[in-house]
Amino acid sequence: MTKNNEEQKEARPWDFFKKNVGRTPIEIAKERYSICKNCPQFVPLTTQCKECGCIMKAKVKLPHASCPLGKWDAVDITFSDSKKVEEDIDK
Numbered sequence: 001m002t003k004n005n006e007e008q009k010e011a012r013p014w015d016f017f018k019k020n021v022g023r024t025p026i027e028i029a030k031e032r033y034s035i036c037k038n039c040p041q042f043v044p045l046t047t048q049c050k051e052c053g054c055i056m057k058a059k060v061k062l063p064h065a066s067c068p069l070g071k072w073d074a075v076d077i078t079f080s081d082s083k084k085v086e087e088d089i090d091k
């Protein structure tokens with residue numbers, strides 16, 4: 001993979017506003033969030049990751065996002081496969 005492709009894979013907060021970026025299926029988002037909640041890098045008060053600084057409650061919903069420590073990975077789903085995750089991640 002070229003450096004340019006790697007950069008495109010990295011999730012950014014503004015990806016939420018891109019029309020061609022879908023949402024992780026809720027089951028996978030919950031699984032990712034569960035891993036984060038049990039990680040020493042997780043800050044429960046803000047739901048932030050000390051490693052990447054991201055708000056994990058949001059980041060887990062982006063299909064191309066991944067854990068900087070390799071604890072969970074991106075999922076390869078197309079926009080048409082993904083459904084918008086409007087449910088609260090804590091439910």
Ligand code: SF4
Binds near residue numbers: 035036050051052072
């Ligand atoms: S993204 Fe990775 S390092 Fe950060 S809180 Fe989640 S599991 Fe831990």
